[in-house]
Every structure is written in structure tokens, then in C-alpha cells.
Amino acid sequence: MTWTGWDRLRNLADQNGIIYKRGDSNTNPYIQAIDDLLMLKNATDVGLIFEDERELNQSLYYLIGNSIIRLVVIDDFTEKTVSKIRAMRPSPSYYAIYASTARMDDLFKTAMQGGLVKRNGIWNLVFTDNNYKEFKYINGNLQLNVSITILSMKSNVCCRLLGLQSNCSCPPDVKIFSRYFRRLIGLVVSLMSDLQASGTSVEPKTGRCFSQNASQASNLTSEAFNKNLIAKLGNNDTFEYWSEKGMITYKAEIVLETVENGPPELLATWTRHSKIKEVDRKIKPAKRFFRIGTAPRCDVFLHSALRILKLHQSVPWTVPELDADGNVMKDVNGKDLWSGYCVDFVQKLSEEMDFDYDLVVPADRQFGKKLANGQWDGLIGDLAKGETDIVVAALTMTSEREEVIDFVAPYFEQSGILIVMRKPVRKPSLFKFMTVLKVEVWLSIVGALTLTGIMIWILDKYSPYSARNNRRLYPYPCREFTLKESFWFALTSFTPQGGGEAPKALSSRTLVAAYWLFVVLMLATFTANLAAFLTVERMQSPVQSLEQLARQSRINYTVVANSGQHQYFMNMKNAEDKLYTILDLQKDRYFEMLASKYWNQTLKAQCLNSDDNEGITLESLGGVFIATLFGLALAMITLAGEIFYYRKRNTQDKQKEKKKGKNVDKDKLMIQKLASKLQMKPAPTPFFEKTTNPPRVSHISVYPRNFPFKE
Known part of the structure; x- marks a missing residue:
């Protein structure tokens, strides 16, 4: 009866023809079931809590040799050690407690009070007796706030070990291992009796355990024993043979159930051969x-x-x-x-x-x-x-x-x-509103007004199409802009005599249009920023550091x-x-x-925007002044065009009149030449009575004559 087997002893037994078989330990089926369950849940680590050190050692021998899951063994699970477990990094993804029902109540209560039971599906309680239904969180008034998994041995396993019917009521205090050990001894005795009855030698053998030259002994006895063992356990409902490990074990059937504030619900079953078989729902990993x-x-x-x-x-x-x-x-x-x-x-x-x-x-x-x-x-x-x-x-x-x-x-x-x-x-x-614009902006506005007034006067004076210079185009009375009136018009759009007339020349109107674009943009900018600026104060000095900023209280x-x-x-x-x-x-x-x-x-x-505490600078309104200057330049170009067009038109008119006079003289000369060639005489003047206003009648009588036409 060993937990792991002894390879040296097994080799010696094979060399000497001695029968070598192992018996199972107490918690081995539970350990295998938990390992298969955690592998199904894709677990990487687990914290193991045992009732005593004996079961801990049994489990470690199996897990170290067979499992790939990282193990965190907790050998002293008390209120004093819970805080250490809680501070463990990384924390175990799953926990498993191996204990009888009485000890399970205490161990799980410690975990609950220590704040370790907070997540669904990570706690697995393995009951090593048949009394798990008396667990306080199943049969008592204690409430769970998470779901847990319970593993327990199926009752018919106990019944078969007791030699009773499979549907018997297994006593809660029965010790499975002791019953298994008794039945195992009986099985071995029965097999040896059958072996001896068949004539196979079962005599004792002698030899040296550490002899280097020992010859291979006959294994007929061992082979006959194995043959009878397999035949006897073929239809046996209590034992099974694990040939890879030479182990004779009982047929363990473990039930997996979930519990959460209610009776247990069947989840799956486990056996060594079929592993975990899900029943109603699929087993999912815990979050x-x-x-x-x-x-x-x-x-x-x-x-x-x-x-x-x-x-x-x-x-x-x-x-x-x-x-x-x-x-x-x-x-x-x-x-x-x-x-x-x-x-x-x-x-x-x-x-x-x-x-x-x-x-x-x-x-x-x-x-x-x-x-x-x-x-x-x-x-x-x-x-x-x-x-x-x-x-x-x-x-x-x-x-x-x-x-x-x-x-x-x-x-x-x-x-x-x-x-x-x-x-x-x-x-x-x-006078807060005055600080909306910087001083240079105000000066620029005054300069723009002055320049616009002067330019209106210049354009009105020199444009050939102004009311001053073109009476024929504007025969009705129109305003002539003096320098004073030009300034008033630039400032108020009205002349001091009450007239509201705009300049008539195209160049002047171009300048006025550009000027009013400037006025509209300035008024819009000033109005849009005045309301916000009245609530904002400029900083007294430039800030070079955070400390300077802090000093401005x-x-x-x-x-x-x-x-x-x-x-x-x-x-x-x-x-x-x-x-x-x-x-x-x-x-x-x-x-x-x-x-x-x-x-x-x-x-x-x-x-507020980042520049709300600053007055509007000339740079921020530079585009407005550029647009005004562009209008001024356009007005000057228009004035030049007007003067050029006017002069050209006057020249063309004079040339037309001169050409027309020349054509009249030429016609008269041609008529005279033609009349001389045709030897025409003036028609006789008819007699008219002398009146105060005699009619003015004149005509030329042309008589056809036979003569060649020459130019």
C-alpha cells in the first residue's frame, strides 16, 4: 500500500519473478477528479487546503507527478493565516478544500469570514465522507452569495464496498478506505488460491536484492496472476485494474454539483475511464x-x-x-x-x-x-x-x-x-469699453477716416465723371464735395448742409464701398468682443513663470x-x-x-478663450485695414481709368466732327465738277408774289444727254 509506488522494488520483483501490485490511497480519486475539472476550466493554478497533513502528502505525490497546474498548498488554514493568503500575489485562480463534513464547516466558514469567498465558481469543496448533505450551507440557514462546486463520492460505491445493494443507504460514518482495504485483501487471497489450485508454483524464492549478476527469474507465476486478475475484474462492479501503474483500485464514481442559496444541482459525474461527463449544462471556466x-x-x-x-x-x-x-x-x-x-x-x-x-x-x-x-x-x-x-x-x-x-x-x-x-x-x-481696442488700433481708425475723407475730396475734384466736373451728365443740382464736406461724409455719411448724397463718380463710389466694408467689419468686431471683454481684465504685466502668475493676486x-x-x-x-x-x-x-x-x-x-483677457490688437485687425487699402487702391485705379476713358472719348468726338466737315466740302466739290461736265444750268426761278415770308424752294433740273459717262 503506497502513494506513489517504488520503482526499485518493482524492478527487483520483476527480476525475481515476484508478483508486484499496488493498492490505492484514500484521496487519490478526488485529486484526479479535481485535476480533470480544473483542466476543463482552463485553470493555471489552484490553492489546496487539506484537513490534515497525511492527505496533503498523498495528494502532492500524485499532483507533482501528473498535474501541470501550479499548486499553492495551504497546510495551516486558520484565521491567522487568512490575511497572508489574501495578500498572496498572484492570488490563486481556484481553491479546493479536502475534508470531512464536520471539518468542512469550519474551514469554509474561515474562508468566508476572511473575505476569500467573493467570486462565482472558484471554490471546490471535496467531501471525503458520505455526509455532505449535512453541510451547513446546504442543510442549514447559512446563505451563500456566490456559487460553489461540491464533489462527493456516489453512494453506490460505498454500498458495493460494504457488499450491499447499490441502492442502499450508506452510513455517514463509514470509512471507505478501510472497507476498500478489507475487500482488497480478500481479492488477493482469492486470486492466490485460484493460482495455487491451477498448479502454478507459489513457492517462496530467495536471492540477493542488490546482486549485479542475478539472472532473470521465471515470471510464469506473475503472468498467471495477471491473467487471472484481469479475468476476475472484467465484470467486477467493485474493483478495477490500472495496468500502467500496476494498481488495483476501487471503482470510484464522483458526483459534481453546484450550490448557490438552494439545494445542490447536478453538474457532472466523474470516473477514471470516462473522466468528466457533463449532465445538463456545459461546465464553463470561472470568470x-x-x-x-x-x-x-x-x-x-x-x-x-x-x-x-x-x-x-x-x-x-x-x-x-x-x-x-x-x-x-x-x-x-x-x-x-x-x-x-x-x-x-x-x-x-x-x-x-x-x-x-x-x-x-x-x-x-x-x-x-x-x-x-x-x-x-x-x-x-x-x-x-x-x-x-x-x-x-x-x-x-x-x-x-x-x-x-x-x-x-x-x-x-x-x-x-x-x-x-x-x-x-x-x-x-x-471707460472699460475703450480698452476693447488697443491704442494703435484707435489711431489706425482715425487715420483711416482722415485718409478716406481726403481721398473722397480728391476723387470728386479730379474725376471727370463727378458732379463737379460733368454738368452734362448731372444737369440737375448735385452736391459738390469740398474738403470739409468730404471729412463729414467719411465720418457720418452726411454733409454739414444736411445732404445725404453719395459721390457720383465710379472711383468715389468704389472708395466709399471699401470704406463701408471697413466700418461694418470694425463695428462687428467691436460689438462681438465688447460684451465678453467687459468681464475680463488684462494682466498687468507679461508672465514669464508660474511664480509671476501667482503674484498677481x-x-x-x-x-x-x-x-x-x-x-x-x-x-x-x-x-x-x-x-x-x-x-x-x-x-x-x-x-x-x-x-x-x-x-x-x-x-x-x-x-473664456485664451486671448479674452487681451485688447484687440492691430495684428488681429490687420485684414480689415488691408481690405480698406485695397479699396483705396481700386478707387485710384478707377479714377485713372475714368480720366483715360474721358480723354480718349473727347479725342474720338473731335476727330469725328473734323472728318464730317471734310466730307461735306468734298461732296460740294464733286457736285460742282459733275455739274460742269454735264453742262447743267440752273432751273428758272418761278415767279412768286412777294410775300412777307416767301417759301424757300430750290431744285436742280437734270436733262439727260447723250454723252459717255466718265468718272
């Missing part, structure tokens, strides 16, 4: 579990001339949930409740990747900095030491941090340190470690890993949804 680190703190400082404050809340990434009285809310386990961008992100990851998690906040609530001894504290230190599995926080990627931890692709932009200005308390002023500022924090303050506070699932969430625009949730864009209008 993966991660300890996710986060921090409610970020690198934020508020400075003023009177105080320096540190913010301890990483808004909106990770913030504690507060009740109506402002106290941090707790969950059922007494842990702080958190909310925010990172918390929602973790929850979404857990849903997408199907895992459970605990939020772990470092004791110092820091992101982490490198200490003098080369170690790290805060979130970075917890992750580097294995206290946490993942960190989800408003953590900036740096090369120094990448030396000890790995970063996934950023799920939010990283753009360094930013400064956010808080809206200060402003001093009222009767009414100016507060915030240094933010990353742009996400900056955007939150600007939009919400009125200026106050290895997980590829992240890439899928980016593709599904999940982070845009989170951003719209925590960065309310509708409130952004309440924040």
Missing part, C-alpha cells in the same frame, strides 16, 4: 479576475498670492462617490465606491472581456514616483510588485515609467503640461499634467494593455461616448 489599480489623484496644483492647494481628486477620471452629506459611499464590503471616466472604462472592459475585478487604490493615492533606492511607490510600484494586475488611470506615458511597466496604446491623447486660467474677479470701469491658475484633464476643466468646471479590446472600443467610438459624457460640450461656451 477571470484582475486587481485593477487606479488613483483618485493627479498632478494638479492651484496657486494664488495667498495659498497653494493640492487637489486630491483626478477629475473626471476617478472620483469617489459622495452621499448627500458629502461622505464617501461604501459598498457591502466596506470599500469606497468610485465613479468617473476610468471606472466606466474598466466596467466596459469587464463586460467585453468577461472578467471580474476589484478596484485597488494605493495607500498613498499617488501615481507613483521613483524612490532613492530605485523602487517605485503609488500605482507604478503596485503594478511592478504584482500587487495589481492592470492599472487604468489618468497616467501619462513616460520613458522612465516604461522601464518597469508596460503601456498599452493610449486610449486618450497625451500632450504634456498645460495651463488653465481661472476667471478672476474684475474691477468695474466707466486676482489671477488663479491650474497646472494640469495632461490634456484630458485640461479639457475637463475647460469644458466642465468653467476654467476651474496588452488588451486589444481597447482598439476595438476605439473602433466602436466608445471613448467618444465617454468623452461626451464627462466633457459636456454645452458648457464650453461659458469658458
Whole structure:
């Protein structure tokens, strides 16, 4: 009867023709069943808790030689050691307790009180007796908040070992191993009797155990024994033979059930040959579990001339949930409740990747900095030491941090340190509106008005198409612009005599159009900025450092470690890993949804732009003046065009009149020549009575004559 067998003894037995067979240990079937169950659940490690050291040793011999699961053996499971188990890193993915029903009550109660029983499907209770139905969490009033798996021996196994019918009522205090041992001795005696009756030699043999030249003895006796053993156990319902290990064991049938606040539900059955056979539903692995680190703190400082404050809340990434009285809310386990961008992100990851998690906040609530001894504290230190599995926080990627931890692709932009200005308390002023524009802008406006007035007068004086210079085009009375009237028109669009007439020449009108474009743009700019500017005060001097900024007592500022924090303050506070699932969430625009949730864009209008505290400079209005100068240039070009066109037209008119006079003289000369050639005489003048106004009648009588026509 051994737990593992003795290879040296087996070899000696084979050399000397001695029958070598092993008997089974007490917990071996349970260990095999648990190992097969955990392999089916894709487990990588398990914490084993035993009732006594004897069962622990039996199990280790099997598991070390046959299992590939990482083992965490807990040999002293008491209230004093629970805290050590809870602090174990990495924590076991599954737990298994091997004990009788009486001891199981105590051990599982210790696990419950120690806060180890929190997740579904990770606890496996193996009952080594037949009294598991008296377990307090099945038959008592104790309630479970998670599901557990129970493994127990099928009752017909006990009945067969007792030699009773398979449907008997197995006594709860029966010892399976002792019954198995008795039946095993009887089986061996029966086989040896049959062997002797068949004439096979069963005489004792002698020899030297460590003889190097021992000849191979005859194995006829051993072979005959094996043949009879296989034949006898072929239809046996109590024993089975494990030929690879030379083991005679009882036919173990283990039932797997799940329990959660109710009677056990059948899950599967197990035997050595068929392994685990699922019954009604498929066995699924327990959800993966991660300890996710986060921090409610970020690198934020508020400075003023009177105080320096540190913010301890990483808004909106990770913030504690507060009740109506402002106290941090707790969950059922007494842990702080958190909310925010990172918390929602973790929850979404857990849903997408199907895992459970605990939020772990470092004791110092820091992101982490490198200490003098080369170690790290805060979130970075917890992750580097294995206290946490993942960190989800408003953590900036740096090369120094990448030396000890790995970063996934950023799920939010990283753009360094930013400064956010808080809206200060402003001093009222009767002439505040005058500071909307810089002094140079006001001077430029006055210059533009002066230049426009002069140019209106010049264009009206020299344009050939103005009312002053073209009476034929404007025969009705029109205003002639003097220099004084030109200035008034540029200032008010009316002349001092009350006339509202605009200049008539195209060049003047071009200049007026450009001038009014300038006026409209200036008025629009001034009006749009006046309302906001009346509530904003310019800084008294340029800021070269944060300390200079702090010294201006009414100016507060915030240094933010990353742009996400900056955007939150600007939009919400009125200026106050290895997980590829992240890439899928980016593709599904999940982070845009989170951003719209925590960065309310509708409130952004309440924040001031970065240049709201500055008057409008000449540079910012340079385009308006350029447009005006362009109109002035266009007016001058138009004036030149008018003068050129006017002069050209006058020249053409004179040439036409001169040409017309020449044509009349030429016609008269031709008629005279023609008349001389035709020898025409004037027609006789008829007699008219002399009247006061005699009719003016004249005609030429042409008589045809025969003569050749010549030019």
C-alpha cells in the first residue's frame, strides 16, 4: 500500500519473478477528479487546503507527478493565516478544500469570514465522507452569495464496498478506505488460491536484492496472476485494474454539483475511464479576475498670492462617490465606491472581456514616483510588485515609467503640461469699453477716416465723371464735395448742409464701398468682443513663470499634467494593455461616448478663450485695414481709368466732327465738277408774289444727254 509506488522494488520483483501490485490511497480519486475539472476550466493554478497533513502528502505525490497546474498548498488554514493568503500575489485562480463534513464547516466558514469567498465558481469543496448533505450551507440557514462546486463520492460505491445493494443507504460514518482495504485483501487471497489450485508454483524464492549478476527469474507465476486478475475484474462492479501503474483500485464514481442559496444541482459525474461527463449544462471556466489599480489623484496644483492647494481628486477620471452629506459611499464590503471616466472604462472592459475585478487604490493615492533606492511607490510600484494586475488611470506615458511597466496604446491623447486660467474677479470701469481696442488700433481708425475723407475730396475734384466736373451728365443740382464736406461724409455719411448724397463718380463710389466694408467689419468686431471683454481684465504685466502668475493676486491658475484633464476643466468646471479590446472600443467610438459624457460640450461656451483677457490688437485687425487699402487702391485705379476713358472719348468726338466737315466740302466739290461736265444750268426761278415770308424752294433740273459717262 503506497502513494506513489517504488520503482526499485518493482524492478527487483520483476527480476525475481515476484508478483508486484499496488493498492490505492484514500484521496487519490478526488485529486484526479479535481485535476480533470480544473483542466476543463482552463485553470493555471489552484490553492489546496487539506484537513490534515497525511492527505496533503498523498495528494502532492500524485499532483507533482501528473498535474501541470501550479499548486499553492495551504497546510495551516486558520484565521491567522487568512490575511497572508489574501495578500498572496498572484492570488490563486481556484481553491479546493479536502475534508470531512464536520471539518468542512469550519474551514469554509474561515474562508468566508476572511473575505476569500467573493467570486462565482472558484471554490471546490471535496467531501471525503458520505455526509455532505449535512453541510451547513446546504442543510442549514447559512446563505451563500456566490456559487460553489461540491464533489462527493456516489453512494453506490460505498454500498458495493460494504457488499450491499447499490441502492442502499450508506452510513455517514463509514470509512471507505478501510472497507476498500478489507475487500482488497480478500481479492488477493482469492486470486492466490485460484493460482495455487491451477498448479502454478507459489513457492517462496530467495536471492540477493542488490546482486549485479542475478539472472532473470521465471515470471510464469506473475503472468498467471495477471491473467487471472484481469479475468476476475472484467465484470467486477467493485474493483478495477490500472495496468500502467500496476494498481488495483476501487471503482470510484464522483458526483459534481453546484450550490448557490438552494439545494445542490447536478453538474457532472466523474470516473477514471470516462473522466468528466457533463449532465445538463456545459461546465464553463470561472470568470477571470484582475486587481485593477487606479488613483483618485493627479498632478494638479492651484496657486494664488495667498495659498497653494493640492487637489486630491483626478477629475473626471476617478472620483469617489459622495452621499448627500458629502461622505464617501461604501459598498457591502466596506470599500469606497468610485465613479468617473476610468471606472466606466474598466466596467466596459469587464463586460467585453468577461472578467471580474476589484478596484485597488494605493495607500498613498499617488501615481507613483521613483524612490532613492530605485523602487517605485503609488500605482507604478503596485503594478511592478504584482500587487495589481492592470492599472487604468489618468497616467501619462513616460520613458522612465516604461522601464518597469508596460503601456498599452493610449486610449486618450497625451500632450504634456498645460495651463488653465481661472476667471478672476474684475474691477468695474466707466471707460472699460475703450480698452476693447488697443491704442494703435484707435489711431489706425482715425487715420483711416482722415485718409478716406481726403481721398473722397480728391476723387470728386479730379474725376471727370463727378458732379463737379460733368454738368452734362448731372444737369440737375448735385452736391459738390469740398474738403470739409468730404471729412463729414467719411465720418457720418452726411454733409454739414444736411445732404445725404453719395459721390457720383465710379472711383468715389468704389472708395466709399471699401470704406463701408471697413466700418461694418470694425463695428462687428467691436460689438462681438465688447460684451465678453467687459468681464475680463488684462494682466498687468507679461508672465514669464508660474511664480509671476501667482503674484498677481486676482489671477488663479491650474497646472494640469495632461490634456484630458485640461479639457475637463475647460469644458466642465468653467476654467476651474496588452488588451486589444481597447482598439476595438476605439473602433466602436466608445471613448467618444465617454468623452461626451464627462466633457459636456454645452458648457464650453461659458469658458473664456485664451486671448479674452487681451485688447484687440492691430495684428488681429490687420485684414480689415488691408481690405480698406485695397479699396483705396481700386478707387485710384478707377479714377485713372475714368480720366483715360474721358480723354480718349473727347479725342474720338473731335476727330469725328473734323472728318464730317471734310466730307461735306468734298461732296460740294464733286457736285460742282459733275455739274460742269454735264453742262447743267440752273432751273428758272418761278415767279412768286412777294410775300412777307416767301417759301424757300430750290431744285436742280437734270436733262439727260447723250454723252459717255466718265468718272
